[in-house]
Amino acid sequence: MPLPLSRHRLAIAAGFATQGFVFISLTTRLPDIKDRWDLSELGVSGVLLAIVLLAGAGSVVAERLAARAASARVLRVGLVLAAVGAALMLAAPAWPAYLAGVAVYGVGLGMVDASTNMQAVALEVRYGRTILPSFHGAWTFGGLLGAAVTLATADVDLAWTALVAILPVLVAGAAFLPRDDAPADTAGPASSAAAAAIAVPWRPILMVGLGMVVFYMVDTAAQTWGAVYLDEVVAAPSRFVALATLPYLVASLIVRLAGDRVVERYGATPVLRIGAVVACAGLVVVTAAPTWGIAVLGFTLTGAGISVVAPLSFSAAARIAGGSVERVDAVIARFNQFNYVGGLLGAVLTGVVGKDELRYGFVVPLFLVLTLLPLARWFGSGRPGGPERPTPNEQAPEVSAER
Template sequence: MPSTDLPTGTLARYRLAVALGFATQGFVFIGLTTRLPDLKDRWDLSELAISGVLLAIVLLAGGGSVLAERLAARTASARVLRAGLVLVAGGAALMLASPVWAAYLLGVGVYGVGLGMVDATTNMQAVALERRYGRTILPSFHGAWTFGGLLGAAVTLATADVDLAWTAVIAVVPLLAAGVAFLPRDEGTEAPGGTGVTTGPAIPWRPILMVGLGMVVFYMVDTAAQTWGAVYLDDVVDAPSRWVALATLPYLMASLVVRLAGDSLVERYGVTPVLRVGAVVACAGLVVVTAAPTWPVAVLGFTVTGAGISVVAPLSFSAAARIAGGSVERVDAVIARFNQFNYVGGLLGAVLTGVVGQDELRFGFVVPMVLVLSLLPLARWFAARGGSEVTPTRRSLHRN
């Protein structure tokens, strides 16, 4: 039974709205990253220059996440989410349609801040709904992100011959999503172990930090694959330009399948074994990518990588919210700060991959290939408090 005073139908509508927020973020993000080869050609950028642009986006997104934390302490996360979606729309449109370099950089700035705000607030909303349901539902929300990313990659494939400026119409999607009714704040909803952001027991930051390191690993691998995958197919294994988005599309399809199965996999086998097996699978996929002699083999490697790494992020947010405990405000603050691990991983995945691989991009993918194995020791921190493996429906996520 859901732990909430909201009618089941109303709860389902909010769940659909939050899933739409995730899907919109995925649609725009992948819609932009799969256009990187075109943006690279338009502005005559080197791999190092692209790394600089990505670094700016990551740093600005971190600032956007901090801004979301501050704003969510004063108003509902739903309002902050709407504002973030509007910024994402404006930034994406400028990045794709700008006729001059200065306007493109402005788009990078606006998009980066909006990206961080939406990242933080969609997860705030998802965690709040998960607590009301009393069971794990985070993987399905991240699956919605993946579904949106699949649509973004499909649009890129379908419009490969369209002038880049016209692809800015993707900005309409986040503008429409901003008008959706998201979950309002329930000031009375609390979890055991605290009564507010600053009251009650101190937030146990050490286990949250260890879970956060796992999320760093996820975003390092995920961002490397999604940001550099299309460039890798285009420059290294000589894929036809029309098919470079295939670095992302099968990766996302594999991620979607595993995320949709994530709830049952964790309930059946426990979070630690699921994460450890996934780490080994992801490492194997990246080995295939770095050694690929042809572009179809590289696509296979990206697909295996997506299957292995996909459930780390949703399980990270679930674990962080559970460990934090306390009121909605307390959990929102923790989730916004925890979201910063996203951008540390983004730095490693997007920027470090490009810097290490500036002369030979194959070498860049060795970085995530090696570091993904750090999930093997980190996985135990995702288990229930005290280290016991329990299913979400029995204890670890039953909150109210």
């Protein structure tokens, strides 16, 4: 007998939360990892670049596996790989073991990224209304717990913090959505991911993807470099460097939990445009901050403004793609690659541009976040699983010719 949708929703939310918990547990410990291996800003950028590229490979693996098996199985494998990799990164006794951890975690991260969103999109179609923001809110909640744990264990030896890897192993056994419970094919059966991708309208999906690139550029810059920024640029006490991430995540969580209803009421386009302006203002505050307290305020505003872009991107991409579960899974896995382009810009460019003065590194996302203003029109406001419709008082982009 099939489980109620609420059970699957809780399990998928736990997957998102676990991913956020482990990721933020790692990024808020970057100053400690940096000191442990005597890494420069460019060295940290190299590690982050490796994770981004490996995560992209993991997303491709998820796409290939999802063509043969349910995304729930892919998610379980990804969670276990992420656990093993994170444990190695935090407890490695030697540099080669640390690099092995980076490799395993990167691939696992990509698999979890793609498969959690496959699961969330499939369930959103079943619900027939916007629920992606609250799933990404679960990611933020997990990240919030990760930042809180970092604050609480600031004096604990780095190797002991590898215990955070226990959580993804436990969550791997949750009741994720099986493919049999996913929506029926509305466009004919698809035998493979390649067949599922036929006639996908990639142009409008690309425009939505550019919006997600901007999101991950800003988000990754804040979450990977925020703690280092507080530590080295505005001289925050070492116990409080995680505050670059903690209020950022609190603001993101509040906005994402409210996002389902707000987007249903006002539409995605105006919500995204207002958020872009708020995020830009937050980054102005960060780059001009004379003290660490002001910088924390800037990160908080940035989190509030940028937080709903990613979930609305996945919703829009799945809606534009349409068709069978296999087709949507293939599109979501490929669409997830925009995540890593943004991560590359946010993590690596911020470090490279700011190698002499990290404050300048945040100028890049400050200007690029404003590109969300024209891109917002492509997100539409149609219901999940149904046709797109224009946002209030605005004509939606024409995409029918490409279908």
